[in-house]
Amino acid sequence: MATKENEVExxxxxxYRYGWTTDIESDTxxxxxxxxxxxxxxxxxxxxxxxxxxxxxAYRHWLSMREPDWAHLRIAPIDYQAISYYSxxxxxxxxxxSLDEVDPKLLETYEKLGVPLHERARxxxxxxxxVFDSVSVATTFREKLAEAGVIFCSFSxxxxxxxxxxxxxxxxxxxxxxxxFAALNxxxxxxxxxxxxxxxxxxxxxxxxxxxxxAQNTGQFERTLIIADEGAYVSYLEGCTAPQRDxxxxxAAVVELIAEKDxxxxxxxxxxxYPGDEEGRGGIYNFVTKRxxxxxxxxxxxxxxxxxxxxxxxxxPSCILRGDNSVGExxxxxxxxxxxxxxxxxxxxxxxxxxxxxxxxxGISAGKGQNxxxxxVRITPTATGARNYTQCDSLLIGDECGAHTFPYxxxxxxxxxxxxxxTTSKISEDQLFYLMQRGISEEDAxxxxxxxxxxxxxxxxxMEFAVEAQNLLAVSLEGAVG
Amino acid sequence: MLKIDxxxxxxxxxxxxxxxxxxxxxxxxxxxxxxxxxxKSTLSNVLAGRDGYEITAGSVRYLDKDLLxxxxxxxxxxxxxxAFQYPVEIPGVNxxxxxxxxxxxxxxxxxxxxxxxxxxxxxxxxxMKLMQMDESFLKRGVNEGFSGGEKKRNEILQxxxxxxxxxxxxxxxxxxxxxxxxxxxxxxxxSRAADRAIVMITHxxxxxxxxxxxxxxVLYQGRIIKSGDKSLALELEERGYExxxxxxxx
Ligand SMILES: Nc1ncnc2c1ncn2[C@@H]1O[C@H](COP(=O)(O)OP(=O)(O)OP(=O)(O)O)[C@@H](O)[C@H]1O
Ligand SMILES: [Mg+2]
Numbered sequence: 070m071a072t073k074e075n076e077v078e079x080x081x082x083x084x085y086r087y088g089w090t091t092d093i094e095s096d097t098x099x100x101x102x103x104x105x106x107x108x109x110x111x112x113x114x115x116x117x118x119x120x121x122x123x124x125x126x127a128y129r130h131w132l133s134m135r136e137p138d139w140a141h142l143r144i145a146p147i148d149y150q151a152i153s154y155y156s157x158x159x160x161x162x163x164x165x166x167s168l169d170e171v172d173p174k175l176l177e178t179y180e181k182l183g184v185p186l187h188e189r190a191r192x193x194x195x196x197x198x199x200v201f202d203s204v205s206v207a208t209t210f211r212e213k214l215a216e217a218g219v220i221f222c223s224f225s226x227x228x229x230x231x232x233x234x235x236x237x238x239x240x241x242x243x244x245x246x247x248x249x250f251a252a253l254n255x256x257x258x259x260x261x262x263x264x265x266x267x268x269x270x271x272x273x274x275x276x277x278x279x280x281x282x283x284a285q286n287t288g289q290f291e292r293t294l295i296i297a298d299e300g301a302y303v304s305y306l307e308g309c310t311a312p313q314r315d316x317x318x319x320x321a322a323v324v325e326l327i328a329e330k331d332x333x334x335x336x337x338x339x340x341x342x343y344p345g346d347e348e349g350r351g352g353i354y355n356f357v358t359k360r361x362x363x364x365x366x367x368x369x370x371x372x373x374x375x376x377x378x379x380x381x382x383x384x385x386p387s388c389i390l391r392g393d394n395s396v397g398e399x400x401x402x403x404x405x406x407x408x409x410x411x412x413x414x415x416x417x418x419x420x421x422x423x424x425x426x427x428x429x430x431x432g433i434s435a436g437k438g439q440n441x442x443x444x445x446v447r448i449t450p451t452a453t454g455a456r457n458y459t460q461c462d463s464l465l466i467g468d469e470c471g472a473h474t475f476p477y478x479x480x481x482x483x484x485x486x487x488x489x490x491x492t493t494s495k496i497s498e499d500q501l502f503y504l505m506q507r508g509i510s511e512e513d514a515x516x517x518x519x520x521x522x523x524x525x526x527x528x529x530x531x532m533e534f535a536v537e538a539q540n541l542l543a544v545s546l547e548g549a550v551g
Numbered sequence: 552m553l554k555i556d557x558x559x560x561x562x563x564x565x566x567x568x569x570x571x572x573x574x575x576x577x578x579x580x581x582x583x584x585x586x587x588x589x590x591k592s593t594l595s596n597v598l599a600g601r602d603g604y605e606i607t608a609g610s611v612r613y614l615d616k617d618l619l620x621x622x623x624x625x626x627x628x629x630x631x632x633x634a635f636q637y638p639v640e641i642p643g644v645n646x647x648x649x650x651x652x653x654x655x656x657x658x659x660x661x662x663x664x665x666x667x668x669x670x671x672x673x674x675x676x677x678x679m680k681l682m683q684m685d686e687s688f689l690k691r692g693v694n695e696g697f698s699g700g701e702k703k704r705n706e707i708l709q710x711x712x713x714x715x716x717x718x719x720x721x722x723x724x725x726x727x728x729x730x731x732x733x734x735x736x737x738x739x740x741x742s743r744a745a746d747r748a749i750v751m752i753t754h755x756x757x758x759x760x761x762x763x764x765x766x767x768x769v770l771y772q773g774r775i776i777k778s779g780d781k782s783l784a785l786e787l788e789e790r791g792y793e794x795x796x797x798x799x800x801x
Contacts, residue, residue, distance in 0.1 A: 499639040502601050503693075506635075507653035507709065508627040508660070517652065521643025521692065 098155035104128065107256055110155050114225045117232050127245035127255030134249045140383055140412035141441040141473055145317065147354065152288045152319060154257045210274065217273050219303075220265040224292050227263035234265055238296055242325035242362045242389070250321040250356040250383075254290045258323065261291030266301035266332075275531055277306040288319040295325070297332035299365065304335040306534055317345075317380060321356045330365030330392065335373070337530050338386075339538055342378035344545075347436075349408030352380025359386035363395035363424075371398040372415065373529045375538040377545040380409060385443065387416035390424035390452070397426040400526040402538070404545055405438025405470070414444035414475075419452035419485070428459040431523050434470035435546060441473040448485040455482065461491040464522050466515070466546070516543045552577050552748050553598075553618075553717055558609035559773075560597050567593045569773035570609070575717070578745045582759055582784060583752045585770035586792055591752045592636055594770070595719045599633040600626050613717065627653075628660035630716030634706035634723045636752075640694045646705065647689035650675060650712050657713060678711040681741060683734050699726040707738040718742060720751045724758040736761030756788040769795050 096113075098106055107128055111121040136147075214221050220231065228235050245255040262278045280291060297303050320342060326334050336359075345352025355378075361370035372386035388397030399415035417426035432440040446457045463472035472493055480487065496518050504514035520527070520539055527535045553575040560568040567590045575581055585591055597604050598611065600623035611618040618626060641649075655665045666674070679686060682704050694702050703723050710718055720739070724732055739749065739762045751762065759767070759781055767783040768775045769792065776799035777783070787795070 497639070498602060500641050502599075502623065503635065503639045503641065504649070505623040506599050506627050506633050507649060507713065508624055508656035509649075509652050510624050510656070513652065513656075517644050517649070518641060521641055524643035 096156065097153050100153045101150045102128075102152070102154055102257065106154055110257060110259065113155065114228065116225075116228050119232070119236055120228055123240070123245070124256050124258075127252050128257075130246050131249070131252035131256055134246075134252055136249050137383075140443070141439065141475070142381055142383065142410050142412050144354070144381060147317075147319060149253075154288060154290070155259060213273070218267045218270055219272050220263065221276055222263055224258070224261040224263050224294065227294070231263070231265070234296070235263070235294070238294060238325070238327055240325075242327060242360045243323050243358050248358060251323050251358040254292060254321050254323045254358070257288075258290045258292035261293040261322070262295075262305075262307075263293070264295040264303060264305060266297045266303045268298045269300040270298075271301070272303040275304050275306060277308070279308045288321065290320075291322045293322070293324040294327075295334060295336070296327045297329065297334050297368075299329045300331040301329070302333045304337070304531060306337040306339070306531060308339045308341070308537075317352055317354050318343075319354050319356070320379075322358070324357070324359040324386075326359075326361035326370055328361065328363050328365060328368035328370050328392075328395075331367045332365060333369040333371075334361065335371045336361070336386070337534060338372075338374040338376070339530075339534055339541065340374065340376045340378050340382070341541055343380075344378045344409050345380040345407065347407050349380070349437075352409070353378065354381045355379035355384065356381075357384040359384065360389065361387065361397070362389045362391060363397060363421075364389075364391050365395070366392040366421070367394045368392050369396040369398075371400070371529065373400045373526065374402070374413075375523075375526070375530070375541065376401070376403040376411060376413060377541050379411075382409075382411040382413055384413045385415055387418070388426065389418045389420065390426065390455075391420045392424075393421040394423045394425075395421050396424070398529075399426075399428045399430070400529045401430045402433070402523045402526045402542070403431070403440055403442075404433040404542060405435070405440045406545055407436040407438065409436075410439045412441040412443055414442045416445040417447070417457060419446075419448045419455040419457070421452060423454040424452055425455070426457045428457070428461070429525050430459075430461045431526055432461075432463045432472050433466065433519060433522070433542075433546075434463070434472050435466035436470060438470045439473070440471065441475060443475040443477075445477040445479070446487060447479040448482050448487075450481045452482050453484050455485045457485075457487045459487070459489045460525075461489075462522065463491075463493040464519065465493065465495045515546065519546060552614060553750075554612040556610045556612075558594075558597070558611060559607040560593060561605045561607055562593070562603060566607070567773050568597065571770075571774055573768065573775060575748045575750060577716075577748055578743075579766065580743065580749045580751065580762065580764045582764040582767045582781075583750060583770050583775075584754065584767065584784065584787060589770045590773040591770055592721055593773075595633050595636075595721045595750075595752065598626075598719060599623060599631060624656070627715075628657050632710050632713060632715030632718050634703075634710060634718070634720040636721040636725070638694050638697075638702040638706055640692065640696075642692045642695050644693050645689070646691055646693050647675065649693050650689075650709060653709070653713055675712060678708055681711065682708045682738055684708060700728060700731045703727055704731065704735060704738075707735050710742060711738055714742075716747055718747065718749045720749065720753075722752055722754065724751075724753050724755060732758065733761065756784045759784050771796060771799070 098109060107124050111124060243251050245252055264276060266272050295305060326336060328334050342353035342355055363370050370388050376382055390397050397417050403411045403413050405411050415428055428444055430442045432442055434440040442461050448455045461474050465472055474491055500518055501514050505511060519542055527538055530538055555571055555573040558568050558571040583591055606619055651671055684704055706723060723735060727735060764781050767779055767781055769777040777795045
């Protein structure tokens with residue numbers, strides 16, 4: 070099976086299946102960022118005064134900040150004045166009250182994405198919030214959730230309907246000034262999801278948000294806030310896609326998780342933003358700040374991410390383990406193909422006693438993809454008996470890609486126990502030949518090996534999405550081996 | 552079924568196979584013996600289509616097709632099976648998943664439908680029983696953490712499930728304890744059939760007590776220098792290879 074160079078390259082070209090656009094009328098703000106635009110966003114959303122004030126504070130601070138440049142990424146300069154910061158599908162009424170009032174074209178869009186919003190046709194037991202460009206278009210299953218006392222709605226609605234909850238928790242995990250992109254998001258965030266699970270309640274179904282960027286030259290800045298009150302449990306999944314465009318589009322989201330005493334939050338992401346074409350044209354710039362605060366004793370926060378899309382991924386879902394015996398987990402699969410670049414990892418900040426964290430990172434690089442794991446484990450002086458286990462594995466497909474690992478460790482308590490394992494491997498000829506000798510095609514053999522490599526992470530995803538994640542990897546890798 | 556004619560193959564500019572001839576007919580069992588480094592594994596790899604070998608002369612016909620023209624997975628689907636001398640570990644890929652994917656690939660190739668899950672499991676359980684393997688092996692990663700002997704059993708299990716036409720066993724008997732050797736031999740004997748041929752590469756006559764070959768060949772420096780019946784194996788066990796080499800040189 071002599072491998073021909075062009076055959077390999079041909080295989081590397083995999084199709085992005087979500088590259089179409091929806092032709093829909095939308096209200097889009099003119100490009101540019103200034104205080105007037107922020108006032109416009111706040112007015113459009115009929116926000117209370119505190120929210121506008123909060124946004125303006127963030128904006129004024131952002132003006133004094135600079136883009137971070139420490140990541141292992143090559144980024145073309147971003148012109149923040151060329152971006153439109155607000156785009157909303159124009160609907161007859163301001164906010165649709167039920168699915169029947171949602172523009173049929175939007176419903177079609179989500180059908181095409183495989184996210185049917187009609188509750189009859191929905192994935193069993195999953196409530197969905199759909200965010201199109203800057204606004205939430207529909208949230209399903211609200212009544213059923215309300216019976217359990219769970220609030221699941223768009224962030225804009227939460228600001229209007231539960232201002233006291235929003236004001237109490239917003240920015241307490243990721244402050245406005247946290248970093249350049251978080252400050253930008255705090256100033257202009259458009260929409261996102263809000264979840265509140267009250268004391269002692271186990272959320273009766275999986276919650277899920279699907280983000281879709283459609284409009285041209287717009288950025289998407291969602292804000293997600295999830296609160297699990299004492300003894301509560303919730304599992305949440307986000308999925309993301311975007312049309313295929315030649316220009317880069319900016320996505321700068323902030324996610325804040327708060328787990329009170331004995332509470333548990335599972336947050337899973339299947340990120341499939343448009344990655345750009347084979348030559349590296351276009352694709353989403355994904356700069357995301359995700360952080361969970363395991364505030365109460367015995368609380369637990371689990372991040373699982375499968376990152377296959379975006380031209381650039383800059384993302385470090387982190388856990389602040391404040392409560393005693395609190396647990397933080399990070400399971401990640403990041404795949405880069407063609408010219409994709411990913412700099413991703415996590416931070417585990419141990420503050421409480423007997424806090425435990427687990428990091429399992431699986432990086433897959435193909436084509437000319439560059440994949441960096443960047444992780445910090447910090448044991449503060451108060452964190453007696455803290456433990457961390459880190460496993461960082463890289464898989465290389467081909468000779469032109471790269472894998473990099475940047476583990477940072479800061480230990481200020483002598484009782485800490487840290488374990489770190491790291492491996493870098495190539496898909497071996499031996500493994501491929503073995504599988505092909507059993508009648509399996511080279512492409513399927515590659516997928517089997519990659520999926521096997523990611524198994525420890527896929528295990529942690531909710532069932533339906535584990536299958537989706539596997540398929541996604543297969544599509545993103547289509548024959549990336551020669 | 553298989554006809555190898557004057558086969559020459561090189562690896563990285565080193566000629567390993569140097570004019571090898573061998574004919575195997577359906578229903579036959581052939582044993583290939585020969586000193587370390589004589590080219591036995593090279594022969595099996597070339598037959599299975601592994602990358603990295605350059606065929607400089609000769610031909611291989613398999614079921615009236617040019618075997619060397621076929622892709623490795625195609626050869627497998629056409630019934631060529633290689634039990635590896637050193638089966639590789641594939642972490643995270645379930646053993647049972649591999650069996651299923653392999654079997655379904657072969658069935659699809661023959662235009663048959665996929666076996667349904669219940670039938671498949673029944674088939675696998677039956678074969679595992681024959682190989683005296685515990686069912687826990689199904690859920691483990693392919694060869695992941697298997698002992699040397701367990702890996703060899705697993706190879707034969709795959710052979711029993713996939714039901715190939717031409718079975719090439721590369722030192723499947725090496726590293727087996729006495730009981731395991733019997734079990735593996737049972738598996739091989741159970742595979743003997745009028746429409747199936749078996750080529751066993753081995754260093755030990757012991758295996759041949761359990762699986763009686765129709766022919767025994769001596770491979771030396773990339774060529775078959777002597778062929779005989781099973782008594783040849785006994786003679787080799789007693790006298791070593793030296794006399795065969797001298798006889799061939801004379
Ligand atoms: N990739 C390679 N590069 C260089 N030499 C090779 C390579 N593969 C095989 N050889 C050489 O070819 C010769 C034949 O090897 P082969 O593995 O076929 O022997 P064998 O008969 O199976 O031996 P054994 O009984 O020890 O298994 C050996 O000398 C070996 O070193
Ligand atoms: Mg050998």
